[in-house]
Amino acid sequence: MKQARLVLEDGSIYTGQSFGAAREIGGEVVFNTGMTGYQEILTDPSYSGQIVTMTYPLIGNYGINPFDFESRRPHARGFIVKEYCPEPSNWRAELTLDAFLKQYDIPGIAGIDTRSLTKTLRSKGTMRGLITTADDSEAALLERVAAIPDLSGQDFIKGVTTDQIYSEGEGDKHVVLVDFGAKGNIVRRLAAHGCRVTVVPCDTRSTEILSMKPNGVMLSNGPGDPKDVPYAVTMVQELQGRLPIFGICLGHQIIGLALGGDTYKLKFGHRGGNHPVKNLLTGKVTITSQNHGFAVRADSLDPTETIVSHINVNDGTVEGLRHRKLPIFSVQYHPEAAPGPTDSEYLFDEFVSYL
Structure with a gap:
């Protein structure tokens, strides 16, 4: 395998072996604690702009199959x-994972100390970095890292x-799903709950959504800083x-902004399938799958209008919101x-009950 290097903006350099596409790429370096699911992670649109580190040591052992895609192509x-x-x-x-990454021109690096890298990202926060097979000086590589744009502002x-409107499912209830980078399973879960789902582009206006006469609106997950999509906040307002509105991940953050709240960037984010979340309305704790680098600021919300319904057990960050009247x-x-x-299935049940 050809030698590759991972270079971080703090000057850290890790040397390993190249797999996937043998080229250079820059982005925000993050980590995911999932033991399985690398295909779903790679094809999750929320990872657009990011270089993903897997903390579980052995990756690629079950290959790539045509069934576990969360979107049409990988986005990491x-x-x-x-x-x-x-x-x-x-x-x-x-x-193989190597062939899959080559097919989509995505570089990978193996053989580095991912435990050390994860500890660095936890202590210093996510940072810009690049994977490269170039035989350039460390100074030249650090210059190129410094030129990588921050995640916010894009x-x-x-x-x-999606670049066009399309429909899935044949249920009696009609839901418009605003696609900010929707994972495929959101559509599948809505269809399984008896919904006909119309998927629309991210910048669809509220008037066009209303003209479709839906029973409710779903706001999907997606990449980046929620403050960089003010048109989505306006649409929700x-x-x-x-209409009933249900938001997931980025959709949750957009709802927080639309209700007058504020969002901020987490130090290293939450990415993995083992995050405990407490429902403050029931006291029940569930294990959740997460992938986000931003959060809603709890004290920015008007408590007479909006309540925090869920919190992250590990760090107390906001994991759920609920309007008091709407x-x-x-x-x-x-x-x-x-x-x-099925711990979180009740959320889809509740949304459908409003339709």
Whole structure:
């Protein structure tokens, strides 16, 4: 395997082996604590603009199959693993991870100390970095890292949203799903709950949504800083009180902004399938799947209008919101990812009950 290097903006340099596309790419370096699910992670549009580190050491051991995609293609810019498995063993596998990354021109690096890297990101926060196979000086590589744009200030959603309106499911209830980078399982879960789902681009106006005569609106997950999509906040504000609204992940943050709240960037974010969340209305704790780098600031919300319904047990950050009078609610985590596997199914049940 060809030598590759991972270079971080703090000057840290990790040397390993190249797999996937042998080229250079820059982005925000983050980590995910999931033991499985690398195919879903790579194809999750919320990772647009990011280079993903897997903390679980062995990756690629069950290959790539045609069934576990969360979108049409991968969106992560690069992939970092401790040990890459070149010979997967799984009856569904049709490609190796290496071949999959090569197919979509995504570089990977293996053989580095991902535990050390994760500890660095936890202590210093996520940072800009690049994967490269270039034989350039460290000074030259650090210059290129410094030129990588910050995640905030870019509208990644326009690059991952659908470019045309389409429908899925044949249920009696009609839901418009605003696609900010929606994972495929959101559509599948809504359809399983008896909904006909119309998926629309991220910048669809409220008037166009209302003209479709839906029973409710779902706001999907997506990449980047919620403050970089003010058009989405305006759309939600114009729909308030006219339709039930349910937001997931970025959709949750957009609802927080639409209700007059504020958002901020977390130090290293929450990414993985084992995050405990407490429902403050019931006292119940569930294990959740998460992928986000921003959060809603609890003290920025008007308590006479909005309540915090869920919190993260690890750090107390906001994981759910609920309007006191209107059928508007949201969660920061991913109920459609189904850890548990049915712990968060009640959220879809509740949304459908409003339709």
